[in-house]
Amino acid sequence: MTKVLTIAMPKGRIFEEAADLLRKAGYQLPPEFDENRKLIIDVEEEGLRFILAKPMDVPTYVEHGVADLGIAGKDVMLEEERDVYELLDLKISACYLAVAGMPETKMSDVAPRVATKYPNVAAAYFREQGEQVEIIKLNGSIELAPMIGLSDRIVDIVSTGRTLKENGLVEYERIVDVTSRLIVNPVSYRMNDDRISELVSRLSKVVAEG
Known part of the structure; x- marks a missing residue:
């Protein structure tokens, strides 16, 4: 059974732009995903779970491992200085x-x-x-x-x-x-290297295409 990857994302503009990137990368997110008011959204067919959080809290969730990955603005990364890896500049929310x-x-x-x-x-x-x-x-x-x-x-x-x-x-x-970055928990990166690398590869192609 494939482990569910948990991604922490801020609400608002970054969430909308990140969801658009994920769709372009081939991830099947349901139409109601963008309108959902839930704080935790499961997309079982893709093996993904999303936590909707305040922007400043995203790196904290990732650092403590309750989220494997996160999408956070560079401003938040500089301010919070959390123990996470920065994997990819998504070039959104500039x-x-x-x-x-x-x-x-x-x-x-x-x-x-x-x-x-x-x-x-x-x-x-x-x-x-x-x-x-x-x-x-x-x-x-x-x-x-x-x-x-x-x-x-x-x-x-x-x-x-x-x-x-x-x-x-x-x-x-x-x-x-400032742009938004894809960040990862160091332990999650080692444990789920294949799935995370695939996600990064797919998103990288979309970002490169502009």
Whole structure:
């Protein structure tokens, strides 16, 4: 009997684009797969199980082995620094991490405040720049922080830049480009090498075709 491979995926845009890749790679996902509100979806005919999770939780599920594989943004990988292997850049959900703030606002002289939901990435970036900053961790609506005086700058994901513009913010520096990656639990990789290698091979062909 073929072992079921469990894949952790974030809800939303990444889920939709990843499901499209899997279909193009020949995996038979049911039509209702995309509309499903369940947190665990079994696709028995393909020997696959999907766990729908918050983006930041995907690497945790993979690291602890409750999911063999996961699909996570590079931003999450950099922030979480989990013990997982990165197998493939899926080239989906492209965006980037950037530093932004109010226009013509000077950074404060002593420990400027930076609001972000990526405290590790932000701290590392400003350390590389030789700047001492105070990191303020927020979980949502990061753009609000400089507007109300909570921070001098923000570090956040930028896709089109529209959200920044609509809130009167400007981009100062681009930190790193972000796409979604296929990741694997190291033990699962050794135990299910053939099946995982097949999945990677099939997805690689689709990604290469663009």
